Amino acid sequence: KQEVTQIPAALSVPEGENLVLNCSFTDSAIYNLQWFRQDPGKGLTSLLLIQSSQREQTSGRLNASLDKSSGRSTLYIAASQPGDSATYLCAVRRSATNAGKSTFGDGTTLTVKP
């Protein structure tokens, strides 16, 4: 059974700092990995999706990398801003059939202080 772990559970940084969030998974036979953002009391918003054949994806100040062999993904946030404060979750999907069969991590709650 796939297990997804995100460490640390919480992170606090000053504004402007570059930071890395970690996601590890136990089964390297994945189809893709997705990073989400969740604001308090809100649903999840997709940030980046990396297919198993890819090594990284970029969107603005965000860069996600994937190393299947070691079962790890990182989300790099450049020049952090208070508006980046949220919980970041990663989700690993095993097969091409049905996104709902994804395994989610518990998330890392990020606080960016002005």
Add this chain to the structure above:
Amino acid sequence: NAGVTQTPKFRVLKTGQSMTLLCAQDMNHEYMYWYRQDPGMGLRLIHYSVGEGTTAKGEVPDGYNVSRLKKQNFLLGLESAAPSQTSVYFCASSFRLAGGQETQYFGPGTRLLVL
């Protein structure tokens, strides 16, 4: 587009009561999902649907039933609520691109407290 909406936003139930959570999407997505989110356990899939009139069990289906009578709506029912069903419930919908890529769009969640 309103995206994915959920009704109600918050509800308190007594043990044994029943209720239905409504999810609606206006993006013409084929796939819809119900998750529950609990501290330390991530999001877990309860039930899902790959099209109108179809439903399937997810990881934690016990104590829940679902229906997809219309493409845009996915209902989650609790027939006899238990305190263990206290959680935040999220609905999501998605469509699949030709290459198999699929992104889920989530609703804002329903907070349920069972006393």
